[in-house]
Amino acid sequence: MLQAKHKTGLVFFPAFDWAISPTHPEREERLLYTQDQVFEEGLLDIEGIIEFKPDIVTVEDVQRVHFCVPDEHHVMTESHLISAGGAKKIGKAVLSGQVERGFALVRPPGHHAMRVVHGARGFCNINIEAIMIEYLRKAYGIRKVAIVDTDCHHGDGTQDIYWHDPNTLFISLHQDGRTLYPGSGFPEDLGGPNAVGTTLNIPLPPFTSEEGFLYAIRNAVLPILSEFKPDIIINSAGQDNHFTDPITNMNFSAQGYAELTSLLKPDIAVLEGGYSIEGALPYVNVGIILAMAGMDFSKVTEPNYDPKRIRQTAEVSRLIEQTCGQVLDNWNNRQTLREQQQDASGFSRETRSIFYDTDNLVETRLETVRNCPDCGGALKIDSSSDKGYHVLAIHIPLHACTNCRETGYQWFESGDLNQYDMVLLQDRTTDKYIKKV
C-alpha cells in the first residue's frame, strides 16, 4: 500500500469553465491532461495525500495586499477569488497542522500582479501567493516568510509587493529578462532601501537544464534560506521552464522539477505558469506531488525525455556559477548595501512605468518610502494609468514603527481629492483598508 512520508494537502482547481479568451494559453484546457494523469496515477487515493475543496477569498483578503483600481470587482473575476482561495485553503491546512505540506494546483496564476492593480498583466490579476501569505500572517502570527519563485518568468508582481519588506525573502529563478517577458529580475535588483538583500534574482541563460537549476538551488538558494531561517517556505511553482514549453526557451524536466522540490522542501507550493499542457504539465505535476509527499518519483518521465539531448552547454554552466556567486556576495553584503541606499532626506523616491500586456494599458508610478531602521517603512504610491484613474495609495506595513504609522496617516489625511480620484490607506497594523473618494 502506497503511503506518503509527509502528509500532503492538495487543492486541485482546474477552472474548467474559465479562460482569458478561447485560444489564450490560460484557457479551460490547460489542466485537463494534468487532471487525467493525476487521476489515472491514483494520486488522490494515496494514504496521506488529502484533497481539499478551495475556499473563496474575501474582498478583505485581497485588500490586505492590493490596491485595486477603481475597485476589486472591476479587476478580477470569481475564478481569481477561487484560485487565491485554493492557496489560502492549503496555507490554513499546513499551519493548522492538518497536513505537513501542501500544493495548490490552481489557475489562474498570480505572480505578475503587483501591489497596485489596474488590470491584468502576464495572465495575472491578483497575487495569489501574497494574498495567502498575508492571510496566514494575520491568522497564525507567522512573521518570516521565504518565497522561491521557480516560474520561467520573473515574478515581478511578488517582487513588487515585497520590495520593502525585510521579513519576506523573495528569490526568483527565471529565464534571463533580456530574452523573455517581463524583462526584469537582474542580480542588482535587491529590494528597497529598508529591505536590501531580501529580494534576490537569479536570471538563468536560455537552455539551462536540470544541472543548472539544481546547481542554483544547492549553491545559492539553500544556503541563503538556512541563514534567513523563515517560518515557512513558499514555492511559486511555475512549470514553464520545461523543454517542451511553447513560450519559453529552457530545458528543464519533470525529473528536475521533482528533484528541485525535494531539495527545497517547501511547506506550500502554488502553481504559477506552464503552458506545455500535454507534454509537460501532466508529468511535472505528478513529479511535484510525489516529491512533496516524500515518495519515489524516479519513474516519472515524459514520453520524449532524453537527458543527453537537453543537457546545457559548458558556457551556460559557467554563466550560472558566476550569477550565483554574485547573488551570494550581495546577500552577504546586504547590511552595507542597505546603509548606502538610505537617502539623506529621510525618504527614498522612485519613478516607474509598468506595462499591463494582458489588458494593454500603462501605469505610471511615483513611490516614496520612509527610510526606517525599525520596520519596512511607510510607503506612498502615486499611481495613474492611461485608462484614466489617478490614485494615491498608502501602505503601513504589518510591523510598522510608531513614526512610520504616523507618517502613513499624515499622508492619507493630506491626500487631496482634487488631485486624485481616490486616496487609499492599507493599515496592516490594524488590518484596515480605508478609501477616501
Add this chain to the structure above:
Amino acid sequence: MIIGLDVGGTHTDVVLFGTAGLLKEIKVPTNHSNLFDTVLTGFEKITENINPQDIQRVVLSTTLTTNAIVQDKIPDVGMIVSGGPGIDPENFRTHSNYYCVSGSIDHRGREIRPIDKDEIQSVAARLKAQGIRHVGVVGKFSVRNPIHETKINRIIRDDFEKVFLGHQISGNLNFPRRIATTFLNATVYPIHREFYLAVEKSLRKKGLQVPIHILKADGGTMCFEASLDAPGQTILSGPAASIMGAISFAAPKKETLVLDIGGTTTDMGILLDRVPVLEPLGIQIGRYKTLIRSLKTHSIGLGGDSAVRVVNGRLQIGPDRDGPAMAYGGAVPTPTDALVALNIFKGGDRVRALEGLQTISSKLHIGVEDLARQIFDQACFKILGEARRLVDEINSKPVYTVHELQEGYRVNPENILVLGGPAPYFAEQLKHMSGLGVDVVPKWEVANAIGAALARTTCEVTLFADTEQEIATAPEENFTEMVGKHFSRQDAVNKTFELLRNKALQMGACDEDLEMEVIENLQFNMVRGFYTTGRNLRIKAQVKPGLIHEYKEIAGGLYMNGSPPEQT
C-alpha cells in the same frame, strides 16, 4: 410475481411481490458457512403453495463475494499489468502472481512503447504451469486506448478459461483501482459462477425457468449472464437493497437519510428527491479501493444484537455480534435487551434481559434502568454521528468548475427513514435527538428484500471523443468509431445514449425502465499554437437507480395495508 431475496448478517429476508402488493414475507437465519443452503431454504419456503409459472422475476442480493474477499478465501489468479512511466506499478501488487510488463500509452491514448510479445508469452507460460485458469490484464490509460490489453488478450486467451480486461470495468481513470477491480473480478469469478449455476439448477428443478437477476452495489440489477463478466459488481449489495427498499417512502423533492438498523450492522445512505447518492469513483472493500459503481453508503458495526461490554471502564456497543439478545436466549447483553428493559419493545424474556444488564450495571455502579437508557442513547448518538460524517463527506467532494463552486450546493437531510428489525423502537429517540422528521418504512423488517425485488437494471457509459484525432471511443463497450471534425456535443450525447440503451438491454433491462441521464458533459477546445485544432469531449450517462416501472406505484401503496406501528 417477483421474488426478492436479501442475505443479511443475521437473517436472510425473502419476499414475494405481486401486482396486489406484498404477498408473502419470510425470514431464515443466515448460515455464513453455507450460503447456498440458506438461499435454497429461502426459496423453498417462499414458493410453498405457489405455482412456479406465476413467477416472472427473481432478484438476489447475497454476501457471497463480499465474504470471499473479506475472509480472503479466494482462489489464485494471474495479473498482467502494463504501466509505463509514472508511479511504479509494483506498488499496486495484489498478490504473488502479479507481473509488470513493458508497454505504455499516454493520457491521450497514444502508444508510447509497444508491448513485448515474448515477455507476455513467458508470463503466460509461468501462470499456466501453476494451474492458474483466470487472469486479469490491466494497462495504464487503457480506457483511452485499450490496444495493449486487447493484444495481450489475443496472445494468452487460449491458455486460460477466462481473461478479464481492465478497460471493460469502467470508463473512469484510475490505474490502481482498475488493477484492484480486475483482480477482484478474476478472483471471485469461479465462486460466483459456481454458486449461481447451482441456484439456477435448483430453481429449474422446481419449475422456475425465469432469468435470475443479481443486485449490484449501485442499487441496480444485472442478469446472471452479464454478471459473469463483472462478478465484482455484486460486492456489498446489502446496503444498496436497504436504500432501494426505502425509495418509495421518501418525500419527493426532499433530502432523506436512510438508516437500516439490522441485527449486526446499521447501513446508511442518502436520497435526493428519491434518487440515491452514488459513490464518485467506486466502492472500497477491505484494503481494495475499486471502480465498482456503488451507492454512497456507510456501514457501522452497531445493530440490535451488537455485544455490549465495559472496556476500560467505559460502555462499548459492538462492533461485533455474539449471538442473539439475552431476551432471546443469547449470552451477551445487547441494545435489544436495553429496549426490552425500558419496555420500549415488548417481547422476549424481560427477566433475562434485566439479568444480563445487571452484570454490566454493577461494574459501572449505576442502576439497570440508567444503564439501559445509556445503551439506547449511546447507540442512537453513534448512529446519528456517523450519518453526519457521511453527509460531511458528500459535501466535501471537490468540484472543478467556477460555476459548481459558486453554486455551492450542500446536502442537508431534513427527514430520516428507518427500516430493519428494531426500526420502530429507535424512531422516537432518533427524532428526539436529531430534531428531524423520522418515519418508519412500512414492512420495515423485509423492506430491503422488497428493494432488491423491485430494483431496475442500471449501468453507466463513458464516451470520450477527440476530434483532432477524429476518434470517439467507449472502451468499456468495445466501441471505437472514426468521427468527423464536426462531431458535436449533441452527437456525442446521442451516441452515449445509444450505447447505454444497448448495454442496459443486454444486462436485462426493460425499455420502459430506461430512465437515462447525462451525468458528465464536458467539452474543451484543443488549441495548438494559436489555432483551435479540435475538441475534447467527455460524456458520461447512466440509467438512474430506481424501481421497476410497473411496481413503483404498488410499492408506494404499502402504507395502505401496513401502516407504521404504534410508538411508545
